Amino acid sequence: MAEITPFTYRPGSSGLHLLDTRLKFFITCLVGMSMLPAEGIACCFYFLMLHFFLKKTGLHFFPILNHMKLFLILLFFIFLTKALTTQGNLLFSAYSLTVTGQGVTEGAMTAFKFFLLMLTGLIFSATTRPSSVKAAVQWFLKPIPLVPEKRVAVMISLALCFLPVILKQAKEVSDAQKARCAHLQKNPVKKTMGLALPLLKKTFLSADHLVLAMESRCYCDDRTDPEFTPSGKEKAFLLGSIAVCACLLLFR
Amino acid sequence: MPKTIIDIKDLSFVFDDGYIGLNHISLSIEQGEFIILAGKNGSGKTTFLRHLNGLLMPTSGMIRINGQDISKHLTQTRKTVGMVFQDPDTQMVGDTVFDEVAFGPENLKQPRALITEKVTRILETLDLFHLKDRNPSTLSGGEKRKTTIAGILAMDPEVIVFDEPFSNLDYPGMLQVLAVIMDLHHAGQTLMIATHDIEPVIFEATRMIIMGNGSIMEDGSPLALVRCLESHGVREPCFSKFGLKPQSWQR
Numbered sequence: 247m248a249e250i251t252p253f254t255y256r257p258g259s260s261g262l263h264l265l266d267t268r269l270k271f272f273i274t275c276l277v278g279m280s281m282l283p284a285e286g287i288a289c290c291f292y293f294l295m296l297h298f299f300l301k302k303t304g305l306h307f308f309p310i311l312n313h314m315k316l317f318l319i320l321l322f323f324i325f326l327t328k329a330l331t332t333q334g335n336l337l338f339s340a341y342s343l344t345v346t347g348q349g350v351t352e353g354a355m356t357a358f359k360f361f362l363l364m365l366t367g368l369i370f371s372a373t374t375r376p377s378s379v380k381a382a383v384q385w386f387l388k389p390i391p392l393v394p395e396k397r398v399a400v401m402i403s404l405a406l407c408f409l410p411v412i413l414k415q416a417k418e419v420s421d422a423q424k425a426r427c428a429h430l431q432k433n434p435v436k437k438t439m440g441l442a443l444p445l446l447k448k449t450f451l452s453a454d455h456l457v458l459a460m461e462s463r464c465y466c467d468d469r470t471d472p473e474f475t476p477s478g479k480e481k482a483f484l485l486g487s488i489a490v491c492a493c494l495l496l497f498r
Numbered sequence: 499m500p501k502t503i504i505d506i507k508d509l510s511f512v513f514d515d516g517y518i519g520l521n522h523i524s525l526s527i528e529q530g531e532f533i534i535l536a537g538k539n540g541s542g543k544t545t546f547l548r549h550l551n552g553l554l555m556p557t558s559g560m561i562r563i564n565g566q567d568i569s570k571h572l573t574q575t576r577k578t579v580g581m582v583f584q585d586p587d588t589q590m591v592g593d594t595v596f597d598e599v600a601f602g603p604e605n606l607k608q609p610r611a612l613i614t615e616k617v618t619r620i621l622e623t624l625d626l627f628h629l630k631d632r633n634p635s636t637l638s639g640g641e642k643r644k645t646t647i648a649g650i651l652a653m654d655p656e657v658i659v660f661d662e663p664f665s666n667l668d669y670p671g672m673l674q675v676l677a678v679i680m681d682l683h684h685a686g687q688t689l690m691i692a693t694h695d696i697e698p699v700i701f702e703a704t705r706m707i708i709m710g711n712g713s714i715m716e717d718g719s720p721l722a723l724v725r726c727l728e729s730h731g732v733r734e735p736c737f738s739k740f741g742l743k744p745q746s747w748q749r
Contacts, residue, residue, distance in 0.1 A: 257631035376593035410635040455588035463602040470604040
């Protein structure tokens with residue numbers, strides 16, 4: 247069975263689950279952009295709000311942190327880069343590296359904002375059926391000329407459903423190699439080739455099978471359009487999100 | 499008299515590298531038949547099934563489905579003959595069980611309300627409704643196979659062909675899939691199952707075709723042909739080996 251990550255859709259009936267995906271998409275983008283110029287207090291307020299929605303969605307904060315170890319390391323590097331490269335009042339220096347007060351503050355703020363953006367995306371993906379994301383993308387792309395929106399939507403859907411299959415195959419190939427003492431191979435190029443070549447072969451074969459399976463079920467671009475079912479709370483959510491954006495922009 | 503759904507005349511297929519996949523096959527399939535297509539690996543079972551669904555076109559010969567040449571009515575062919583592939587992981591395109599089952603009717607541009615009604619009914623019939631929001635990759639082997647069958651049923655096919663439906667399944671998974679196949683058979687659905695393990699289905703099947711080297715080696719009643727299975731590279735069922743009476747695998 248494929249692994250469930252915090253980003254995996256969790257079925258539910260909360261307000262966020264039932265909200266029209268197009269509006270959810272719009273709100274996520276709007277809040278994300280409003281967060282760019284936001285400062286400390288507003289970000290803390292937004293964090294508390296996200297924490298509330300996380301609970302509503304059935305996600306727990308600390309297990310999420312555990313899942314995002316690599317992302318947190320990336321945030322630490324962002325913080326470090328800012329702290330070491332921003333001009334300002336010197337806090338301390340060693341080995342020709344200088345850390346400034348402004349650098350630490352800006353670094354912490356940037357890392358925190360990235361973290362909030364990630365949590366926003368996580369709530370979006372955990373409360374939205376992947377097919378609804380695909381449908382919303384198709385709806386947003388429809389007015390753009392020369393863009394085959396239905397094909398793009400199917401490609402998104404295939405990417406979403408094929409990712410766990412590829413990860414599973416990568417694990418199988420890796421385990422099969424380990425079983426034959428591949429860990430003794432120290433050359434990283436040979437090691438990578440040993441994993442990549444069978445995986446690529448498997449992936450292309452799977453893609454071939456998928457094409458046949460889609461063809462056998464009459465796949466074509468001219469398909470039934472997706473349907474959106476508004477929950478009736480769209481107006482309230484839109485007004486609420488505008489208020490949040492205003493807070494993010496005003497309370498610095 | 500039962501209606502002939504598939505009529506095949508002198509069908510041959512040669513791969514690009516010159517390998518003969520199918521060699522002068524002629525047969526007809528009637529409504530309500532439950533056919534086992536047996537044969538060892540490389541005997542041409544999958545190549546044959548892919549011709550029935552229009553995924554491969556004959557090098558020579560003709561396939562008619564409900565009297566129509568399949569090369570001229572490809573969409574109708576694929577709607578009439580649904581194919582369940584061997585590996586469900588590479589067959590499923592939807593990101594939830596519901597979407598996976600709805601994929602076929604959406605391709606046929608059926609109205610949304612009809613798709614929702616049909617998918618709900620099929621999921622309930624196959625006892626999959628409680629899994630409708632699950633990602634298909636997180637299902638068990640038997641559930642995945644049932645989901646792929648549901649995806650085919652949603653297209654209202656007249657014939658369903660299965661390519662090795664019991665491969666890679668544990669015993670409970672196998673029983674789950676077998677139960678679905680038997681229900682379809684009892685409902686009058688025309689079925690063809692390509693397999694090299696005929697034991698689970700031989701009791702209920704109405705006809706068995708044994709293939710070898712791309713040709714039909716035997717065609718007749720399943721129980722009459724069990725004795726000659728091993729000469730064609732297919733394991734003889736235990737009941738026949740030990741001189742027992744054949745029994746249904748269904749509990």
